[in-house]
Amino acid sequence: MLIEELVAGRTEPARSAPPPGAAADWTIPQHWERFTAEEHGVWDLLFARQQELLAGRAVRAFHEGLDVLRLSHPGIPQLEELNERLFARTGWTVVSVPGLVPDDIFFDHLANRRFPAGNFIRKASQLDYLEEPDVFHDVFGHVPLLAQPEVADFMQGIGKHGLHALEVGALHRLARLYWYTVEFGLAREDGDLKIYGAGILSSFGETRFSLESDVPHRPKFDLTRVLRTRYRSDAFQQSYFVIDSFQDLLGRTFSHGLEELYGELDSLPDLDPAVV
Template sequence: METNSAAPAADWTIPQDWSHYTAEEHRTWDILFERQSALLPGRASETFLKGLDVLKLSKPGIPDFAELSERLMRATGWQVVAVPGLVPDAVFFDHLANRRFVAGNFIRRPDQLDYLQEPDVFHDVFGHVPMLADPVFADFIQLYGQGGQRAMAHDALDKLARLYWYTVEFGLVREDGALRIYGSGIVSSAGESRFALDSDSPNRIGFDLKRVMRTRYRIDDYQQSYFVIPSFDALLKAAVETDFAPLYAELANEPDLEPAEVLSRDLVYNWGTQDHALSKAG
């Protein structure tokens, strides 16, 4: 896609400029979509898969945000807005608090199918937006945006970011007695879709809010630990019922945990070998 020359608005939004996507860029979306949609049944949460259908994301080519927002608005009152890339924290939280999901309007090159450092339209739309068609998860994300605004006042953004990372980006959920993926960083990645469920390397640990907010994470490779929520209702309940101000005060006085660390009180679904991380370190 040609670089959009329009300057971002005060809230960092820009026109998606859908008509300027090239045929190659639409093909890149289709390749990624076909690969992931074939891989995810039996791996992804039914909530995610239902969102794909509700939003009609199987239509060929990069989605038009205006059409996508119409369907999403009918489902949960959310909309998708285009941004040129990563946005400041305050802007990001304001959009979420007002049920607007920011999505990059560019897509990776064909030689970047398996890894891209900055989130593109495939990660943002395919990975995130289907979950926003679920009323419970949509409410959780709005609460997260509101919480982010408060966390800035407590100088606790690093702690709150871990909650987003280990749920919205790399979360697992227990459904019908099995573990399923729902985090956008997993469902949009062919490699991590397999690794998160099939590999013996990572830990899979029951979700605990305070424990998650103490845990560092990897930004350069597959995760060394994944946290498993019992349900999306339980995740929303944890966000609603927690008074975060005293929790931030507690966290300030406790040491961070390393990504691979397992505590004696953890509910452990899989105590990982960490072979993947160790092989990279070696």
């Protein structure tokens, strides 16, 4: 997977047509009844150990989202039931997709307040790492915070700006913004560092590493620096950017004219996340 071409490991190069059985927007029925007892068991195991680990480590809004959306109910969530509660909160829904989707399809879903979730779950032998996002990463990691209005608006903004970034050849910049916020963002809450990025929230190993290791840098969120900083999808992060609040993130990102900033950064070199 080419990191700077594919958005945060979620998308693939454009294909001429969706796969068999998928609609034009690449969505498929969830068919919740097809999940096996073993697959539900994998969800329950992942949920239980990650919920315990995240106590005191995740932002309050994440735990509130788990409660409001009733995600602690045993087994892989039924999206129809989940969407009733989520839509009532922020107007978002979760849609099933077979796996990676083209960039334009992914951003169009976000721009219309739909979050694509892979309609499969990892095997019991893959609990700690899966390259392609599955239903646990997507629903446990992302959906609780979509019940938070500021996060819901930020994600929609990512969708709209993503479609524009595709048009102007700036997808690599937008991918970095998505990566260092939506997937691997940290926040300062009541004076302590807390996790809000879905890539950390759904990762047993990176949960502790992101907060407790002496290895990574944790600079304050700076939009220009984020857009210039490379990332890797095959290892724990070397830099985590820290926001003060979701409202602050929303304001700092979409009130500065991303399109103009793209042009200004073209003459500047990329930054190594391992170097301050």
